[in-house]
Amino acid sequence: MGDADKLKITIDREGCIGDGACCNDAPETFEMDDDDIAVLKDPVGDDRDTVLEAAQNCPTDAIKVEDTATGEVLYPEG
Numbered sequence: 001m002g003d004a005d006k007l008k009i010t011i012d013r014e015g016c017i018g019d020g021a022c023c024n025d026a027p028e029t030f031e032m033d034d035d036d037i038a039v040l041k042d043p044v045g046d047d048r049d050t051v052l053e054a055a056q057n058c059p060t061d062a063i064k065v066e067d068t069a070t071g072e073v074l075y076p077e078g
Contacts, residue, residue: 003047004029004044004045004046004051006067006069007043007048007051007065007067007068007074008043008065008066009029009051009064009065010064010065010066011039011040011062011064012060012064013062015060017059017062018035018038019058019059020036021059022054022055022057022058023038025053025054026045026046027041027046028042028045028046029042029045029050029054038062038063051065055074055075
């Protein structure tokens with residue numbers, strides 16, 4: 001875990017296509033709901049690098065990750 005507690009993770013439900021890549025990459029953080037849309041399972045389930053990798057692998061960039069300590073958007077990069 002560690003620094004994942006300093007992340008704000010937002011999922012754009014309209015942008016999610018139910019690919020499930022985030023769940024494969026960060027299974028302790030993301031899961032699919034009954035509509036096959038990604039939701040947060042546990043915002044500190046996986047470490048920071050794992051969460052960022054999952055966001056980067058989302059085919060529609062539906063996952064936004066911010067550093068709550070600095071307010072910086074870590075993904076997608078501006």
